[in-house]
Amino acid sequence: MPSFAQVCAHSFPSVGLSPPEWEVSLRDDVRGGVDTLWIGEEDGGEEDGGVVAGCRLFRYQQWISGVRMPMTGLSTVAISATHRRRGLAGDLVATGLREARATGDAVSALYPFRTSFYHRLGYGMSGEVRQYRVRPRDLPDNPARRHVEIADTPEARADIPSIYDRWVPAQTGQVVRGRRAWELVWQQDTRHAAIYRADPDRATGYVVFRYLTDDRRGGRAIDVEEIVWLDPAARAALYGWLASLADQWDFILYRAHPEESFVEFLRELCYPAEGIPPWHSWFPTSNVLAGPMFRILDVERAWGERRVDPEWSLTLALELHDPQIPENEGEWTLRLDEGRVHVRRGASGPADLRLALPIDVLSRIFIGALAPSAAVMAGLADVVGTAPVLALDRALRLPLPWTFDRF
Ligand SMILES: CC(C)(COP(=O)(O)OP(=O)(O)OC[C@H]1O[C@@H](n2cnc3c(N)ncnc32)[C@H](O)[C@@H]1OP(=O)(O)O)[C@@H](O)C(=O)NCCC(=O)NCCS
Missing domain, CATH: 3.30.1050.10 (SCP2 sterol-binding domain)
Known part of the structure; x- marks a missing residue:
């Protein structure tokens, strides 16, 4: 563990953890601990070689065609800074995938540091969103916004997992979330939630968001991390609530599923993006982001x-x-x-x-x-x-x- 923790500290300096902190984090992660580590040691002959390679193989379930597929989430691929460009990462991942298959996983997903690297290992692009930057007043108001409540305590958030669980089987690629997975969503309470209740006993939509408090003029935003509705009324109410924040926030950052018809709700469609080459009279409306x-x-x-x-x-x-x-x-x-x-x-x-x-x-x-x-x-x-x-x-x-x- 200490030697892999050191490999991680050199491989992910921006995370800001020391080797001992990495050790704690690798042992006790809500997604799995030591059992998820896949480690490569240098061949030391008679002696034990040091750890020069490692990654995490998280065991998730992913909704595809209304079925939960057992999925390996590949993460934290790290090679010792003195052992790069020898094919070690490729070998580590390939052997890890065979192991994951042998233990019963049907599919695997990851977020790439570089797509060509994982393309060579058999992965293909599998997710796109359109990122919009809209002024709150370009969203439609809706009287049902009065039924939207801030949910900042565990008790107030209690209905959110059940909304997600009802919504997610019809989605492609979303992950089954257990109780501990929700802890990651709240990110030590740095994220907020608002919930829509059509009546006191019936919650049918929520939004998870962060505040981007950049003091520069025009830089204050609500960053919508996820938004889920079970019916059009919940959607309209949540949009109406976001619209009502216009005096405090300059814009809303919103990532839309390509098939959700987000633009149908917008009063004005222009994406204020600098440096995008114009095409005659065509104008940008959103950015396409690719991820998994x-x-x-x-x-x-x-x-x-x-x-x-x-x-x-x-x-x-x-x-x-x-x-x-x-x-x-x-x-x-x-x-x-x-x-x-x-x-x-x-x-x-x-x-x-x-x-x-x-x-x-x-x-x-x-x-x-x-x-x-x-x-x-x-x-x-x-x-x-x-x-x-x-x-x-x-x-x-x-x-x-x-x-x-x-x-
Ligand atoms: C990203 C990382 C894991 C790659 O590790 P690596 O062991 O150098 O990777 P590999 O050697 O398997 O492959 C890297 C490239 O070197 C090439 N390569 C392999 N053996 C080589 C050799 N003997 N000589 C020259 N190049 C070689 C591979 O073909 C590959 O090139 P390509 O993908 O462009 O075709 C490593 O740089 C690292 O730990 N980075 C910091 C942490 C990080 O970003 N991790 C990924 C995010 S989860």
């Missing part, structure tokens, strides 16, 4: 649990390339029928479609970040077959993925 990457660890288990549109019944043959996980490599047959996927090893019998593709592309298709037809049009997958690829698009379609939790 995603990978299938176990083809058979992941597809066996994935739900598909029951209207579509077809047989898909896969020729899959996975350099890190040999059990995934090669031929697979997926029979999509009555909303389920029946997975068989090998190329058995005739198929309506045959796709040849690498694991990162299949992973993006799996989580709904990329339609099969888009993969083919981008030259990421080769296709032959009698059925139109659009049939596969429809069968596999999910809401676009996103993930609030960071690890």
Whole structure:
């Protein structure tokens, strides 16, 4: 532990922890302690080698197609500052992924320090949000804002997890949160929450936010970290409440899911972004932020649990390339029928479609970040077959993925 803590202190100086503080943090994290560490030691011959590499393999569950998939959250990849550029991080992650698969995880997700590094390890981009910077008065007022309450104590926040739990199964890529996971959301009480109660016993929406108190003129903002509603009334009330803060706050930073139609609520659509090249009379409205990457660890288990549109019944043959996980490599047959996927090893019998593709592309298709037809049009997958690829698009379609939790 002391030697890995030292590797972490040199690898993540901006976190500001000393090696002993790293040790405490690695042992006791709400997401898991020593059991989540995956460590690489230098081969010291007869002697014990020192720890030169390590990462954390958190065990999460991620909602995909209405099912909780056991997911490895890869985090804290750190290589000793004197052992870089020898392929150690690549080896560490590849062996960690095989271990995670062996212990039963079907998929994995991470936030990359550099996308090309994890792309080579089979991960594909799997989440985008549109970041808006809106003036509060550009949101619509709503009389139901009177039913929005600040929830700053554990008692006042008690209804929030149950709103999240009712909302999350229909999302793609969000993470199942236990009691301790919520402690991370509040970040030692530096975040606030507001909750909407349609009536005293029925809470149907909440917003988690921070204050950005930059004193420069125009720099005071409400940073919306997450916002969840179970019905349109809750959404309208929460927007109305944010609009009512106009005299105190210059703008609201809001990250919208690409399919939530946020712009329909805005009175004015201009994003005050400096330095964006103009395109004739077109103007910027938001920034696109990309975050998580995603990978299938176990083809058979992941597809066996994935739900598909029951209207579509077809047989898909896969020729899959996975350099890190040999059990995934090669031929697979997926029979999509009555909303389920029946997975068989090998190329058995005739198929309506045959796709040849690498694991990162299949992973993006799996989580709904990329339609099969888009993969083919981008030259990421080769296709032959009698059925139109659009049939596969429809069968596999999910809401676009996103993930609030960071690890
Ligand atoms: C990011 C980090 C983990 C990479 O570790 P690393 O062991 O140097 O990584 P690798 O050697 O496996 O790969 C890095 C690059 O070196 C290349 N490389 C591997 N062996 C090499 C060699 N013998 N000679 C030259 N380059 C080599 C790899 O191909 C890779 O390049 P590419 O991704 O552009 O194709 C390390 O720099 C680190 O700990 N950084 C600080 C902490 C951090 O940012 N962690 C990630 C966030 S969670």
